[in-house]
Amino acid sequence: MIxxxxxxxxxxxxxxxxxxKAQVVVVRxxxxxxxxxxxxxxxxFLTARGIQGRFRLTLDADGRFADLQRLM
Incomplete structure (x- = not known):
């Protein structure tokens, strides 16, 4: 799943x-x-400005984290 x-x-x-103080980052x-x-x-991906960009999250067949890449 991507x-x-x-x-x-x-x-x-x-x-x-x-x-x-916070456990997860929630994204839509x-x-x-x-x-x-x-x-x-x-x-x-953290810089002095924080984290900005478009990302592609790949999950395996069981819905677990496989990969995260910044696209832009």
Whole structure:
């Protein structure tokens, strides 16, 4: 399964996830589905500005995380 979503989270907001104040990042995919994503999967995309861009999330046949890529 492949899902596309846009994400714009500021650096300070991402700190809440790393401090344990929030457990999941909730995104609405372009297909309309709501996905709960663990913040550790977003860590490679974090910059001083936060995380911005369009992403492609790939899940395996069991619905588990397989891959996350920034498209733009």
């Amino acid at each position: 899902y596309l979503f846009d994400l714009s989270i500021g650096w300070q907001q991402m700190q809440r996830y790393y401090q344990g 995919c372009l297909q309309g589905r709501v996905i709960h994503l663990h913040p550790r999967y977003l860590r490679p």
